[in-house]
Amino acid sequence: MLSIVDNLPSRAPRVPFIGDDEVLAIALKAGQPGAREALYDRYAPHVRRVIVRTLGTNADLQDHLHNVFIEAFSATSGIRDGSKLKAWLTSVTVYTAIAHIRRRVRRRWLVFAPPEELPPIPVPGLDEEKRQALTQVYEVLDRMPIRERMPFTLRVIDGMPLQEVADACEVSLATIKRRIDKARHRFMVMARNYPLLEELIEQEGRWRIE
Amino acid sequence: MSLSVFGKWVASVQDDVLDRRDRHVDDISAVRRELFDAAPARVRSGFRWMMPAVALVSAAAALVLVIYLVDTSGDAPATVSAPVASHFTPAANDWISVTEEAGRVVRFADQSTVALQQGANARVLSEKEHAVHFLLEQGSARVQVVHFSDTRWRMDVGPYKVNVIGTTFDISWDPDARFFQLSLIEGKVEVFGPMISDGRLISTKETFRSWVGEGRIEISSDDISNAVADDVRAVPEPFAKGSRTSSPVRRPVASPEVTGSSWADLNRQGRFTEVLAEAESRGLPETLAERSAGDLLALADAARLLAKWDIAFASYNALRDRFRGTGSAATAAYSMGRIYFDNRGDYASAARWLETYLRESGGVGTLQREALGRLVEACQKSGDTAGAQASARKYLVQYPGGPHAGIAASVLSN
Numbered sequence: 001m002l003s004i005v006d007n008l009p010s011r012a013p014r015v016p017f018i019g020d021d022e023v024l025a026i027a028l029k030a031g032q033p034g035a036r037e038a039l040y041d042r043y044a045p046h047v048r049r050v051i052v053r054t055l056g057t058n059a060d061l062q063d064h065l066h067n068v069f070i071e072a073f074s075a076t077s078g079i080r081d082g083s084k085l086k087a088w089l090t091s092v093t094v095y096t097a098i099a100h101i102r103r104r105v106r107r108r109w110l111v112f113a114p115p116e117e118l119p120p121i122p123v124p125g126l127d128e129e130k131r132q133a134l135t136q137v138y139e140v141l142d143r144m145p146i147r148e149r150m151p152f153t154l155r156v157i158d159g160m161p162l163q164e165v166a167d168a169c170e171v172s173l174a175t176i177k178r179r180i181d182k183a184r185h186r187f188m189v190m191a192r193n194y195p196l197l198e199e200l201i202e203q204e205g206r207w208r209i210e
Numbered sequence: 211m212s213l214s215v216f217g218k219w220v221a222s223v224q225d226d227v228l229d230r231r232d233r234h235v236d237d238i239s240a241v242r243r244e245l246f247d248a249a250p251a252r253v254r255s256g257f258r259w260m261m262p263a264v265a266l267v268s269a270a271a272a273l274v275l276v277i278y279l280v281d282t283s284g285d286a287p288a289t290v291s292a293p294v295a296s297h298f299t300p301a302a303n304d305w306i307s308v309t310e311e312a313g314r315v316v317r318f319a320d321q322s323t324v325a326l327q328q329g330a331n332a333r334v335l336s337e338k339e340h341a342v343h344f345l346l347e348q349g350s351a352r353v354q355v356v357h358f359s360d361t362r363w364r365m366d367v368g369p370y371k372v373n374v375i376g377t378t379f380d381i382s383w384d385p386d387a388r389f390f391q392l393s394l395i396e397g398k399v400e401v402f403g404p405m406i407s408d409g410r411l412i413s414t415k416e417t418f419r420s421w422v423g424e425g426r427i428e429i430s431s432d433d434i435s436n437a438v439a440d441d442v443r444a445v446p447e448p449f450a451k452g453s454r455t456s457s458p459v460r461r462p463v464a465s466p467e468v469t470g471s472s473w474a475d476l477n478r479q480g481r482f483t484e485v486l487a488e489a490e491s492r493g494l495p496e497t498l499a500e501r502s503a504g505d506l507l508a509l510a511d512a513a514r515l516l517a518k519w520d521i522a523f524a525s526y527n528a529l530r531d532r533f534r535g536t537g538s539a540a541t542a543a544y545s546m547g548r549i550y551f552d553n554r555g556d557y558a559s560a561a562r563w564l565e566t567y568l569r570e571s572g573g574v575g576t577l578q579r580e581a582l583g584r585l586v587e588a589c590q591k592s593g594d595t596a597g598a599q600a601s602a603r604k605y606l607v608q609y610p611g612g613p614h615a616g617i618a619a620s621v622l623s624n
Contacts, residue, residue: 010375017527017560018523018527018546018563019520019523019524019527020520023520023523023524026494026495026498026520026521026524027528028529028530029217029495030494030495030496030498030499030524031495031533032497032498032499032527033531033532034527034531034533036245036246037242037246040242040245041242044238044241044242045238046515048237049228049288052224052227053224054220056224057227057228057231061231061236061237062240062241062244062398065238065241066244066245067243069241069245069583070245081431084521100511108464117454120263130223130226132221132251133220134223134224134227137220154215155216155217156216156217157217157220157221157224158217158221159217159218159221186212187213188213200216204600
């Protein structure tokens with residue numbers, strides 16, 4: 001029975017999308033089949049990394065990854081420069097992360113609401129001290145203003161170039177530099193209230209604002 | 211440590227977490243499947259915490275509704291409902307003979323449906339995930355096939371075979387009158403059969419009719435009212451041409467993907483910039499989404515000759531996506547291989563596209579010799595010795611006196 005289906009005139013094999021980001025941007029805007037898959041295949045690992053940097057490893061990565069691409073697919077008309085497709089997608093990721101943080105903050109007053117973040121992922125073999133340090137870093141970040149938190153995570157943790165951080169946050173280079181400076185200072189002050197982070201500071205003795 | 215060093219340390223710990231996580235959970239693949247293989251994807255709810263409250267409110271609303279209905283049902287006037295088509299899920303080899311006035315709807319696991327009208331006889335020849343072989347022996351049906359990346363639907367209707375990609379259409383076959391009709395509501399299908407043995411792509415709003423006994427076919431479009439065509443080129447000898455001449459507009463049926471294109475005419479006159487200008491003035495995305503295969507090929511060629519690589523690739527890709535499986539799609543593959551070969555020096559990509567052309571053109575393409583010759587060179591230049599030797603052998607067998615014979619021979623001798 002199945003052989004009948006197998007004898008169908010075969011359709012052309014699905015060929016991976018070929019073309020640079022500018023071509024892909026045009027294809028996305030044109031709604032070409034295959035373009036969305038190509039965007040996903042090309043940048044899903046990058047998006048996941050940005051999610052981890054901005055929200056931490058305890059975030060529901062699949063949920064966020066899914067939502068970023070749904071958001072991106074519905075916003076392709078906003079791509080202005082195809083050569084900056086990656087930067088555009090980064091800004092969509094940042095925007096989605098900001099929306100998530102704001103939503104989380106808004107509903108803190110609802111005492112019956114369970115935490116949206118998942119409990120820490122058990123990571124076999126990961127040093128417990130490292131895991132705790134990660135948790136504490138994001139507890140500090142949770143208490144920082146979003147406009148400082150996002151550039152801080154992209155620049156200081158991810159090491160993204162300043163201009164890319166500015167593009168992702170959709171502000172000028174001068175503004176992003178100011179925000180990062182403020183964020184660094186704030187993070188330093190707040191981190192001293194966390195035992196493990198404080199210990200790291202004391203042990204190293206040179207943890208300072210650059 | 212400095213803050214920057216600390217940041218890098220945090221990133222390295224996160225990367226370590228991700229690496230360890232990847233050994234157990236494949237986030238990227240899981241989300242990919244959800245986005246592209248499932249039903250239309252929606253934003254995952256960030257409001258799962260509201261579910262209990264929503265459920266409570268819903269339950270209360272349902273209770274009120276039930277009370278209301280129970281309370282008022284005695285007063286409600288009797289309604290006469292229209293016949294409702296019965297739904298059922300078929301098994302392979304099920305015979306379906308529709309006697310009900312309302313017809314019957316055959317629903318498949320992927321939510322595709324075939325709504326059979328009264329009088330239809332049909333059979334599900336085989337079914338597996340996204341791959342269905344359906345026979346409509348006689349009668350009419352509305353078919354809605356849900357598109358998935360691996361959808362393979364085929365319908366046998368009278369003497370015609372219809373390959374369905376993902377679409378909605380009405381189809382019918384009258385064995386007594388030997389009359390076949392297919393009207394595309396949306397999407398596209400490929401039809402094979404008498405007078406179109408090479409296949410004919412039917413697109414949205416087109417209707418294909420065939421009077422098989424008379425050897426006559428007709429393709430009309432909403433865009434050209436009642437446009438009719440006799441496929442003079444494709445009518446085989448045994449079919450005498452019919453005498454129906456009542457239709458007001460006649461046009462020859464070209465092969466599905468290559469139509470007379472004014473842009474192709476401009477290209478022939480070397481007016482490539484005019485082709486690009488016209489496409490850009492109309493809007494490139496709209497052009498790529500709407501124009502015919504012939505126009506897309508002409509646009510891509512114009513862009514290629516003007517070294518506008520982005521437009522060329524976008525056009526070739528659009529052509530391949532929209533007119534998959536056609537000769538034009540294969541030609542686009544060849545042209546992309548040529549760009550990678552001649553203009554980008556990316557011989558591995560060139561080889562891949564040339565192989566695609568050779569595979570898709572099925573050994574009968576007009577560019578076979580050139581493609582195979584270039585493939586020998588592309589494989590050689592990209593360091594694919596085995597590929598170069600294999601294609602060289604094939605080339606020398608098929609074209610021993612061809613322009614690449616010398617290169618092929620040297621590849622084999624080395």
